[in-house]
Amino acid sequence: MNNHIKNSLHINKIGRLITMVKINNLLAKAIVCWCLSIAIPAFGKEISTVLATVKNSPQAIVPQNKKAMANFEQGANLYKQGDLKGAEAAFRKAIQLEPKFVEAYVALGNTLDDGGKPQEAIAQYQKAISIDPKFAKAHFFLGNALYVQGKFPEAITEYKQAISVDPKHAEAHYYLGNAFYAQGKPAEAVAEYTTAIRLNPKNAASYNALGNVLYAEGKLEEAIAQYQQAISVDSQDGDAHYNLASAFYAQGKLDEAIADYTQAIRLDPKHAQAYTGLANAMDDRGKPQEAIAHYKKAISILPDYAYAYYNLAITLGREQQTQEAIVNFKKARELFQAEENNEMVEQIDRLIEKLKGSGE
Incomplete structure (x- = not known):
């Protein structure tokens, strides 16, 4: 995602003009990062759907496997309660009792994934697929696990498999759109988001993602319409308010x-990017002290937020708080260097030299 360049700010001190460009890390949850930040649909959130699938599946459970079903339901309840260890044990017991219980493999995979064991989770999804190659949810969750690891081509393959089995799988279309965008294929992403919206018009995330692609293409009015649609679906969506702002x-x-920045913060008081956006807007409003306070709040939430330090330094420099500006520039430089963002490192070096010179 390209950074949006804020208007040039000037520090005029002892006859020296310093032009400094403030960066608004616009949509800091850029398409890929943003998609990774939203919760992948997890087993516990659709437990009733999974249980219904189990009860209606001709291959999953037969009458003599009531104990397997009981362990599965116990695992589901433990998962919903946040007891991942207990859920894992219950799902493993269900599989032991019924080795072809594909839903239990998927549930176990989700539990392991939530427990920070992605490779073990992937193995469970693959086992489910080996038993039933047409089990759409197994392909879908495998796609999610691969996506989070940055294996986009492999994730795309799994999402397509899920869709080939279940063309109305809105979430698979949505995440396929994310994977396409991560590969630099916005047209394909737009097509998938549009399909996801058609299949599930009540999913705010799809409107948000579509808005982000349109924003990246410079189609601001169209992007705004999508963000507003997301908010109409879910007025409590802090990211939609942030993106709209x-x-x-x-x-x-x-x-x-x-x-809208203020609303995003009200909905998510830990939204560091919203504080930075609000700070930029306040600075443009001629309220630098309020801006400085908001930048510092963003930093307190996200101490490694390079752009917050950078923007804070810009405002401090313009307010002739030279030493504090240099301290924040140096912190931003350190973070950008760790990110291997050489362009920003070089820019900061130039700005520090100009600030030092302005104080002579």
Whole structure:
């Protein structure tokens, strides 16, 4: 995602003009990062659907496997309660009692994935697929696990398999869109998000993702319409308010941007990017002290947020708080260097030299 460049700011001190460009890390949850940050649909969130699948599946459970079913349901309840260790044991027992219980393999995979064991989870999804190659959910969750590891071509293959079995699988279309975008294929991503919306018009994440692609293409009005649609579906979606605010900010609509950044923060008080966006807008409003406070709040939430330090340094420099500006530039430089963002490192070096010179 390209960073949106904020308007140039100037420090005029002792006859020296320093031009510094403030960066708004717009949509800091860029398509890939943003998609990774949302919860992958997990077993516990659709337990009733999975149980219904089990009870209606001709291959899953036969009458003499009531103990397997009981262990499966116990695992599901433990999972919902957050007892991953207990859930894992119960699902393993269900599989031991019924080795072809594909739903139990998927449930075990989700439990292991949530427990920080992605490779073990992948093995369980693959086992389910080996038993039933047409079990769409196994392909879907395997795709999610591969996606999180950055294995986008493999994830795409699994999402397509899920869709070939279940063409109305809205979530598979949505995540396929994410994987396409991660590969630099926005047109394909738009097609998948559009399909996901058609199949499930009540999923705010799809509108959000579509809006992000449109935003990246410079289609701000179209992006705004999608963000607003996401909010109409889920008014409590903090990311949608943040994205909408960022689009308004890009249009120079500061009042609207401030309102939606503020709403994003109300919904998610730990939304560091929203504090930075709000700070940028406040700075443009001629309220640098409020901006400084918001940058510092973003940093307190996300101590490794390089752009927050950078923007804070810009504002401090313009307010002639030279030493504090240099301290924050150096912290931003350190973080950018760790990210191997050489362009920003070089820019900061130039700005520090100019600030030092301005104080002579």
